[in-house]
Amino acid sequence: MGDDRTxxxxxxxxxxxxxxxxxxxxxxxxxxAVAVFAALFLGAAREGERAERLTRAVVAARDAAERFVxxxxxxxxxxxxxxxxxxxxxxxxxxxxxxxTVSVTDAGGxxxxxxxxxxxxxxxxx
Numbered sequence: 001m002g003d004d005r006t007x008x009x010x011x012x013x014x015x016x017x018x019x020x021x022x023x024x025x026x027x028x029x030x031x032x033a034v035a036v037f038a039a040l041f042l043g044a045a046r047e048g049e050r051a052e053r054l055t056r057a058v059v060a061a062r063d064a065a066e067r068f069v070x071x072x073x074x075x076x077x078x079x080x081x082x083x084x085x086x087x088x089x090x091x092x093x094x095x096x097x098x099x100x101t102v103s104v105t106d107a108g109g110x111x112x113x114x115x116x117x118x119x120x121x122x123x124x125x126x
Contacts, residue, residue: 053112056079056080056082058113060104060113061084061113063084064084064102064104065115067086068100068102072088072121073086073088074088074100079104081106082104082105082106082112083104084102084103084104085102085103085104085105086100087100087101087103088100089101091118096120096121097118098118098120098121099116099117099118100117100119101115101116102114102115102117
């Protein structure tokens, strides 16, 4: 015959266990999803910081290239936490052409960005 609890409106003992198992599985899924999204957001934050650093380096290199085109001199200086260096050489193939390599490094000396530009050499005649 049957269990008196199921006939009298009570629940079978396995129903409570099934609910707890489902709740544990759902909790494990939510914890795994939170861990995955946290890792994704952390990676995105690091990538954003790297992009911001590169953007500052590109702007510093552009400014240095504009200085070189204006006066043709080399040198180095600080641009915030970045170090900018301009090395000028005369072109071997084209007479009267100066080439400059603009290097932007971070505080640890790691190269962040580099560009090469050129300008016509010549005296400043008035």
